[in-house]
Amino acid sequence: xxxxxxxxxxxxxxxxxxxxxxxxxxxxxxxxxxxxxxxxxxxxxxxxxxxxxxxxxxxxxxxxxxxxxxxxxxxxxxxxxxxxxxxxxxxxxxxxxxxxxxxxxxxxxxxxxxxxxxxxxxxxxxxxxxxxxxxxxxxxxxxxxxxxxxxxxxxxxxxxxxxxxxxxxxxxxxxxxxxxxxxxxxxxxxxxxxxxxxxxxxxxxxxxxxxxxxxxxxxxxxxxxxxxxxxxxxxxxxxxxxxxxxxxxxxxxxxxxxxxxxxxxxxxxxxxxxxxxxxxxxxxxxxxxxxxxxxxxxxxxxxxxxxxxxxxxxxxxxxxxxxxxxxxxxxxxxxxxxxxxxxxxxxxxxxxxxxxxxxxxxxxxxxxxxxxxxxxxxxxxxxxxxxxxxxxxxxxxxxxxxxxxxxxxxxxxxxxxxxxxxxxxxxxxxxxxxxxxxxxxxxxxxxxxxxxxxxxxxxxxxxxxxxxxxxxxxxxxxxxxxxxxxxxxxxxxxxxxxxxxxxxxxxxxxxxxxxxxxxxxxxxxxxxxxxxxxxxxxxxxxxxxxxxxxxxxxxxxxxx
Amino acid sequence: xxxxxxxxxxxxxxxxxxxxxxxxxxxxxxxxxx
Numbered sequence: 001x002x003x004x005x006x007x008x009x010x011x012x013x014x015x016x017x018x019x020x021x022x023x024x025x026x027x028x029x030x031x032x033x034x035x036x037x038x039x040x041x042x043x044x045x046x047x048x049x050x051x052x053x054x055x056x057x058x059x060x061x062x063x064x065x066x067x068x069x070x071x072x073x074x075x076x077x078x079x080x081x082x083x084x085x086x087x088x089x090x091x092x093x094x095x096x097x098x099x100x101x102x103x104x105x106x107x108x109x110x111x112x113x114x115x116x117x118x119x120x121x122x123x124x125x126x127x128x129x130x131x132x133x134x135x136x137x138x139x140x141x142x143x144x145x146x147x148x149x150x151x152x153x154x155x156x157x158x159x160x161x162x163x164x165x166x167x168x169x170x171x172x173x174x175x176x177x178x179x180x181x182x183x184x185x186x187x188x189x190x191x192x193x194x195x196x197x198x199x200x201x202x203x204x205x206x207x208x209x210x211x212x213x214x215x216x217x218x219x220x221x222x223x224x225x226x227x228x229x230x231x232x233x234x235x236x237x238x239x240x241x242x243x244x245x246x247x248x249x250x251x252x253x254x255x256x257x258x259x260x261x262x263x264x265x266x267x268x269x270x271x272x273x274x275x276x277x278x279x280x281x282x283x284x285x286x287x288x289x290x291x292x293x294x295x296x297x298x299x300x301x302x303x304x305x306x307x308x309x310x311x312x313x314x315x316x317x318x319x320x321x322x323x324x325x326x327x328x329x330x331x332x333x334x335x336x337x338x339x340x341x342x343x344x345x346x347x348x349x350x351x352x353x354x355x356x357x358x359x360x361x362x363x364x365x366x367x368x369x370x371x372x373x374x375x376x377x378x379x380x381x382x383x384x385x386x387x388x389x390x391x392x393x394x395x396x397x398x399x400x401x402x403x404x405x406x407x408x409x410x411x412x413x414x415x416x417x418x419x420x421x422x423x424x425x426x427x428x429x430x431x432x433x434x435x436x437x438x439x440x441x442x443x444x445x446x447x448x449x450x451x452x453x454x455x456x457x458x459x460x461x462x463x464x465x466x467x468x469x470x471x472x473x474x475x476x477x478x479x480x481x482x483x484x485x486x487x488x489x490x491x492x493x494x495x496x497x498x499x500x501x502x503x504x505x506x507x508x509x510x511x512x513x514x515x516x517x518x519x520x521x522x523x524x525x526x527x528x529x530x531x532x533x534x535x536x537x538x539x540x541x542x543x544x545x546x547x548x549x550x551x552x553x554x555x556x557x558x559x560x
Numbered sequence: 561x562x563x564x565x566x567x568x569x570x571x572x573x574x575x576x577x578x579x580x581x582x583x584x585x586x587x588x589x590x591x592x593x594x
Contacts, residue, residue: 071589085570085574207591210592211589211591217593266570270570270574273574273578274577278581
């Protein structure tokens with residue numbers, strides 16, 4: 001990579017660390033360290049909420065998804081605006097108004113210590129692991145494309161984040177998030193402009209070619225529970241998922257607990273309600289444009305260089321034959337794509353129809369050869385090879401003007417670091433507030449808790465880096481934890497919904513939570529094809545039903 | 561302005577912005593998907 005790119009990345013890292021550490025000034029007690037003394041403006045909190053949700057996978061994985069699959073992933077976010085509005089009138093006033101540090105602390109006030117302990121423990125377990133995967137995902141890609149050992153990429157992303165989060169607390173997390181969000185959006189807009197300007201045909205022809213392959217199909221109205229992304233799973237399942245994530249996950253709740261008032265906390269969430277779908281549409285559209293770009297510039301057979309090296313070593317003859325077929329198919333597709341654009345200029349309906357038909361056949365041939373190549377890589381490496389996450393980084397490193405690669409890698413790091421920082425900060429808060437201060441040392445001084453909080457942030461940072469470094473070998477364990485996480489996400493939302501029902505009782509909440517998790521596990525193992533977006537609906541509904549019934553039985557026994 | 565009326569006003573704004581976003585996506589789909 002050109003030195004200018006490294007200068008951009010180095011400058012970015014230096015800036016965020018210095019800016020983050022600078023925020024430590026004036027933080028002498030845990031209320032400042034964890035909640036910024038509830039002093040932050042809505043727009044800074046709003047940008048921090050968005051930066052926390054937007055991880056590196058959004059930049060490299062979702063653009064790759066746009067390139068291979070098109071716009072339909074956008075449906076995943078259809079429930080988000082509705083969820084934000086619902087939270088604005090329900091949980092946000094409850095949580096902000098009660099003056100708690102963690103969402104789970106509120107559950108003890110409303111129910112009992114065991115419900116708080118269980119929900120906070122589930123949060124620590126799942127977020128601790130997921131923090132590792134958030135570092136691992138971009139680190140694996142960076143290592144592969146730059147030819148580094150994984151540990152160096154993990155260190156490059158993890159160490160600066162841990163340093164500024166540990167020293168500066170939530171002030172550092174939020175104010176660095178603001179700058180990181182600006183960097184990410186700027187990089188996306190510049191990337192989109194460079195892509196459009198660099199195409200050999202106009203935007204209308206580019207979109208026509210992408211549309212012909214179905215990549216601009218953003219809506220699927222079929223009510224099929226097995227389809228992951230449909231309008232209905234996004235709207236209904238997505239609403240429940242976003243309610244759980246923004247309403248009960250400490251990594252998000254803590255963002256808006258730092259706002260000056262309930263109204264500012266609400267406004268910070270509404271920023272996502274306004275901007276999330278347009279921003280995500282831009283990310284996917286960039287992916288679609290990358291697909292069009294590769295119609296006129298020969299893409300590699302393998303976007304992941306590690307796959308290519310492995311196949312070259314183990315099956316060089318098969319690789320040579322696949323590459324020969326691939327180059328031919330790509331060249332033929334390019335010719336036909338140009339023919340489509342020419343036919344459109346001629347405005348000849350029959351010629352356009354015929355050229356589009358030919359284009360789709362050629363495109364299918366390219367896809368078929370690529371699939372064979374990926375199957376070969378899977379056979380050779382022994383692990384399933386899909387190089388979706390490598391498409392955009394490859395494009396950025398090889399095809400963009402000088403300096404753009406540095407800007408994009410800095411944006412990917414910003415996306416990863418903003419999510420990790422918020423998670424470390426919230427993991428530390430839950431550890432100290434829900435467990436250490438609650439059970440181990442309730443009477444400590446503020447200075448003592450501040451020291452413990454910084455140590456807890458450092459511990460979780462180290463834990464996340466270790467998980468990320470061994471992500472390959474821990475693969476199945478991480479998958480188990482993630483799957484386990486999906487069992488209780490909706491169920492925890494159910495407990496919070498139950499908390500808003502006046503007659504709900506502690507045992508109803510606790511056993512309702514267990515019943516919700518059991519119901520999701522049953523659906524998961526009994527009907528594995530059902531989209532995960534429905535799991536949250538099942539979990540939350542079951543908790544409210546079982547918890548409500550148990551509370552009603554308890555109340556009626558008491559009255560008798 | 562009370563909290564409730566502010567909420568309803570914001571809700572209307574969110575619905576309008578999302579309706580425009582979804583309409584644009586829909587228009588893109590209808591215009592370019594055969």
